[in-house]
Amino acid sequence: QSALTQPAAVSGSPGQSITISCTGTSSDIGVYYYVSWYQQHPGKAPKLVIYDVTNRPSGVSNRFSGSKTGNTASLTISGLQPEDEAHYFCSSYTSTTTPWVFGGGTKLTVL
Amino acid sequence: EVQLVESGGDVVQPGGSLRLSCAASGFIFDDYAMHWVRQAPGKGLEWVAGISWKRGTVAYSDSVRGRFSIPRDNAKNSLYLQLNGLRAEDTALYYCAKATSSAYLSDAFHIWGQGTMVTVSS
Numbered sequence: 552q553s554a555l556t557q558p559a560a561v562s563g564s565p566g567q568s569i570t571i572s573c574t575g576t577s578s579d580i581g582v583y584y585y586v587s588w589y590q591q592h593p594g595k596a597p598k599l600v601i602y603d604v605t606n607r608p609s610g611v612s613n614r615f616s617g618s619k620t621g622n623t624a625s626l627t628i629s630g631l632q633p634e635d636e637a638h639y640f641c642s643s644y645t646s647t648t649t650p651w652v653f654g655g656g657t658k659l660t661v662l
Numbered sequence: 663e664v665q666l667v668e669s670g671g672d673v674v675q676p677g678g679s680l681r682l683s684c685a686a687s688g689f690i691f692d693d694y695a696m697h698w699v700r701q702a703p704g705k706g707l708e709w710v711a712g713i714s715w716k717r718g719t720v721a722y723s724d725s726v727r728g729r730f731s732i733p734r735d736n737a738k739n740s741l742y743l744q745l746n747g748l749r750a751e752d753t754a755l756y757y758c759a760k761a762t763s764s765a766y767l768s769d770a771f772h773i774w775g776q777g778t779m780v781t782v783s784s
């Protein structure tokens with residue numbers, strides 16, 4: 552069982568917006584702004600799309616945005632495109648004995 | 663161009679040992695924290711270990727602490743993962759990852775290699 556909780560799957564049509572949630576605890580998301588999101592296409596390495604809750608690395612589309620409220624972080628993808636279809640994983644730094652934890656991943660299907 | 667290339671993955675028996683390597687290029691290696699993250703076949707991501715040479719800090723997940731170690735050789739721009747006491751549940755693709763912007767272990771995983779496969783089986 553993953554330390555962070557994500558929905559197993561979400562879907563949307565091209566052009567729509569979707570939001571993926573990531574729920575943690577007061578030991579991770581609730582206390583740190585070190586929340587990041589990763590996109591992974593089949594057979595490929597993960598790619599960082601959001602870090603420190605809201606920041607986008609250079610080269611990542613501004614259609615990707617992040618936020619956090621309490622113990623829950625969210626990734627929003629606007630203007631869905633077919634190439635956005637992938638697995639998305641959240642991650643957070645923690646105050647526990649395992650400093651980094653991931654969510655179980657969410658499969659995004661673009662209908 | 664920033665690049666990470668992992669190697670050393672193999673099939674090993676339970677209880678065995680293995681050493682993974684990650685060759686880094688395109689950035690000042692000892693300015694950044696480095697990590698190992700693994701992914702079991704068909705499963706999610708699991709952080710394994712991280713090291714900051716500059717800050718003198720090393721950290722491990724509860725699942726590998728005491729069995730794995732994460733040395734680095736700044737002169738060779740290389741990161742390693744020494745895996746001892748291997749178990750079937752350690753079977754996974756092991757990724758090397760570079761921190762976003764600094765030597766803090768709290769930085770996110772910015773650049774990833776393509777991974778090297780470790781299979782623990784008798």
